[in-house]
Amino acid sequence: MIAKRSIVYVIFSVFFIFSLTGCALAATGTSDLSTKENSWDCSKEILITENAGKPLQGYPVAVSLNSSNFNFSEAKSDGSDIRFSSGNRTLNYWIETWDPENEEALIWVRLPSLSANQTGKILMRYGDPEAEAMSNGEKTFDFFDNFEGNNLNELDWNAESAGGGLVEVKNGICNVSAPKVHAYDSSMIYSKENFEINSIFVVKRMKVTTGDDNRGPVLQQGFIDQVDSRKNQIKHETELANESRVDLETVYRKEKNNLYDLTDVNVPEGEWYVSGIAWYEENDTRKVSWFKNGVRDPRMDVASNDSITNFPMHIYLYAASYKDASKNTGYMAVDYVLVRKFVETEPTVKIISAQGEGNVSSESVSETNSKNSLRDNSENISKNNSENSLRDYSKNSSENISEPQAELESEINSETFVSEEAAQTQKNLSQNETGTPELSFPEYTIGISGIRLSSPYGFDFYSLVNELNSSGIDTIFLSVDSEDVWQYERFVKMAHEKGISVHAVILENVNCTKKGAGNLCQNSLNTVLGYNQKSLAPFDGIEIYINSSAWKDSDESEIDYKTLFETANKEAEENLSISASLPLNYTASQMKEIAPFVDSFVIRAYPGEAGELNSVSGIVDAIALEMGEIRGAGSRGIIEISVEEGFKDKYSIQKLFAGLVDYYSNDSAFMGVSIFNYNTYKELPRTEPEEKEFPIPGFNALPVILAGLGAFALLKVKRS
Numbered sequence: 001m002i003a004k005r006s007i008v009y010v011i012f013s014v015f016f017i018f019s020l021t022g023c024a025l026a027a028t029g030t031s032d033l034s035t036k037e038n039s040w041d042c043s044k045e046i047l048i049t050e051n052a053g054k055p056l057q058g059y060p061v062a063v064s065l066n067s068s069n070f071n072f073s074e075a076k077s078d079g080s081d082i083r084f085s086s087g088n089r090t091l092n093y094w095i096e097t098w099d100p101e102n103e104e105a106l107i108w109v110r111l112p113s114l115s116a117n118q119t120g121k122i123l124m125r126y127g128d129p130e131a132e133a134m135s136n137g138e139k140t141f142d143f144f145d146n147f148e149g150n151n152l153n154e155l156d157w158n159a160e161s162a163g164g165g166l167v168e169v170k171n172g173i174c175n176v177s178a179p180k181v182h183a184y185d186s187s188m189i190y191s192k193e194n195f196e197i198n199s200i201f202v203v204k205r206m207k208v209t210t211g212d213d214n215r216g217p218v219l220q221q222g223f224i225d226q227v228d229s230r231k232n233q234i235k236h237e238t239e240l241a242n243e244s245r246v247d248l249e250t251v252y253r254k255e256k257n258n259l260y261d262l263t264d265v266n267v268p269e270g271e272w273y274v275s276g277i278a279w280y281e282e283n284d285t286r287k288v289s290w291f292k293n294g295v296r297d298p299r300m301d302v303a304s305n306d307s308i309t310n311f312p313m314h315i316y317l318y319a320a321s322y323k324d325a326s327k328n329t330g331y332m333a334v335d336y337v338l339v340r341k342f343v344e345t346e347p348t349v350k351i352i353s354a355q356g357e358g359n360v361s362s363e364s365v366s367e368t369n370s371k372n373s374l375r376d377n378s379e380n381i382s383k384n385n386s387e388n389s390l391r392d393y394s395k396n397s398s399e400n401i402s403e404p405q406a407e408l409e410s411e412i413n414s415e416t417f418v419s420e421e422a423a424q425t426q427k428n429l430s431q432n433e434t435g436t437p438e439l440s441f442p443e444y445t446i447g448i449s450g451i452r453l454s455s456p457y458g459f460d461f462y463s464l465v466n467e468l469n470s471s472g473i474d475t476i477f478l479s480v481d482s483e484d485v486w487q488y489e490r491f492v493k494m495a496h497e498k499g500i501s502v503h504a505v506i507l508e509n510v511n512c513t514k515k516g517a518g519n520l521c522q523n524s525l526n527t528v529l530g531y532n533q534k535s536l537a538p539f540d541g542i543e544i545y546i547n548s549s550a551w552k553d554s555d556e557s558e559i560d561y562k563t564l565f566e567t568a569n570k571e572a573e574e575n576l577s578i579s580a581s582l583p584l585n586y587t588a589s590q591m592k593e594i595a596p597f598v599d600s601f602v603i604r605a606y607p608g609e610a611g612e613l614n615s616v617s618g619i620v621d622a623i624a625l626e627m628g629e630i631r632g633a634g635s636r637g638i639i640e641i642s643v644e645e646g647f648k649d650k651y652s653i654q655k656l657f658a659g660l661v662d663y664y665s666n667d668s669a670f671m672g673v674s675i676f677n678y679n680t681y682k683e684l685p686r687t688e689p690e691e692k693e694f695p696i697p698g699f700n701a702l703p704v705i706l707a708g709l710g711a712f713a714l715l716k717v718k719r720s
Helices: 002-022 405-427 461-471 482-497 518-534 561-571 588-597 616-622 624-632 650-663 678-683 699-719
Strands: 042-049 056-066 083-086 089-091 093-099 104-114 119-126 143-145 157-162 166-170 173-178 186-191 199-210 218-225 232-239 245-252 255-263 273-282 285-292 313-320 329-341 348-354 448-453 475-479 501-506 541-545 577-582 600-604 637-642 670-676
Touching: 056 329, 056 348, 083 104, 089 104, 104 119, 157 166, 166 186, 173 186, 199 218, 218 273, 232 273, 232 313, 245 285, 313 329, 348 461, 448 637, 448 678, 461 678, 475 482, 475 670, 482 501, 482 518, 501 518, 501 577, 518 541, 518 561, 541 561, 561 577, 561 588, 577 588, 588 624, 600 624, 600 670, 616 624, 616 650, 624 637, 637 650, 650 670
Parallel strands: 173 313, 448 475, 448 670, 475 501, 501 541, 541 577, 577 600, 600 637, 637 670
Antiparallel strands: 042 119, 042 348, 056 104, 083 089, 083 119, 093 104, 143 329, 157 186, 166 173, 173 329, 186 313, 199 273, 199 329, 218 232, 218 313, 232 245, 245 255, 273 285
16 A cells, blocks of 8 residues: 555646656647637737826726737737737727838737726737737727718717818818918817816827918817807917917916917928827816827916816817918928826836747736836727726737726736736846846946936837846936937936936037037037026936047037037036047147046947957057056046947846956946947847756756655655
């Protein structure tokens, strides 16, 4: 009998061991979806985090796909096989853009609910060639109309006109127009439905003007009182050529706030753009913000409990001829409109992993304490399938999702389980997209550990933060297009929330010593300095990129770099650092001239004349002259290395960082090291030093298993 039991124990133990070691090779996700749903070959898990500290219901979030997080060749060419789910529930969504050629897509997914400051998980499936399109704006947003057919939907809209004003719907476009040369001709459409505060009204629109006069027509978009338009109103108004005048007016019980010529749409005639006006409440203060193509323009921000109502209102669109009878006529062409819920700090979305082929997870949305943020986008949004009258809107973000009340109790246990899993996912921030464990990079203490970033929106912010955190990088040197510097505000704010400093790099592609470049260079600097004075998310520093090695030797020179640094030093606020980015072999005399006006120098240790600069000795020798001059000037230097200089993996770069820190450990002029650039760095493998591994998968877990079996045997003996 004892022998039989021993055999049973041995068989059980062997089965147990193989079960554990086989887990690494088997698909982890199980599915209780239907057979039809399992026909999708591919899937990805998406984490959604609530950042505003408010529970959300029926909230659309934007899922942004690109070449870094999605393989477009695995899906149908029009994206019609995309599906989203939470547990057994299919979520409603709307595809705003799908461009497989350029590998870009934006999809709005409506979440049933998301708890405050929590993170949840949904599943995206694709890869079924037989799937039919399910994208639906009406089920995704609180309100949606893409003007199909040739008539205005009278169930959704009221229309009014005066004089020669006219509203027309043709071929999926609604024209709200003032087509005649008469003063005060007008046309308007407004919704029959009312919307609460904490909503955003988004319109894809185009202005068309006929005539040589640069005035008119006058176009309005906004919220209007359901009974008396003169009592409560929030309107965004554009007029003049290219909609160069953008005004904002708010009215609450006849208390007005008029703001004129705040910004410029800056869109040529005949070009589509997306305009969004958000009306919301934050910290007991009512606010209004305006977005162009999903990016908030802070010049249009208004906060007032005196002139901004919190009563429900209609949405409306309005066109009128110019008030002094300009001979111009024109109209607002509208492709679609939508209303969604809005919170000032919207949820964030992170695509975390790919499921195994054919193994679609059926887990419902989960929660965990974790934060992230994402740039504002108020264009297109998606709703949820089986929901009651819950309506909200939000942009590019993600969060925790739970089922409606009818299913809530049955989901509690699974949500708790998934919540723990999501918490673990968030804990391992340094894991890459395929779940590779965090690297143990060499430890070192450094003032600045930085990286150059060419664009803030060409990647997933969540992935960027994880990559920087795992690599020990705490500073971003951001290449800035100073003509539209405000587009970076949201990114800078998000980076600051994650403890990452951001320095603006300007004039990379300009030689300021050349004839005609002086004003451009000076204006670029002034633009960034002006941004820092007005912005709620100012840059931590400005790096001026020097492209000339001899600014005084040219008769064509209209400005020298010394003048720029003098201006920067004079105008910069106390907490804004100024640095000069220098090429190798820069002359000592020029460095001495600008040293009094900068806080530090960035030495571009590339390209190397003697070969690749990817070793401590090679870099130290190449920059010896520059570091000597920096010491002599009493300044400090940051060494910028190129990751294209023969590095095989991320570990070798971090090892170089540690080596430079060790070499310059007693040098007060050494400030830190930076990488050029992020796009190349992120593509490198994360290979750790080679270590001996056991040939049997899961063998490292064997001691733990044997210990457990030993304890089990002892317990049996004791009982006997």
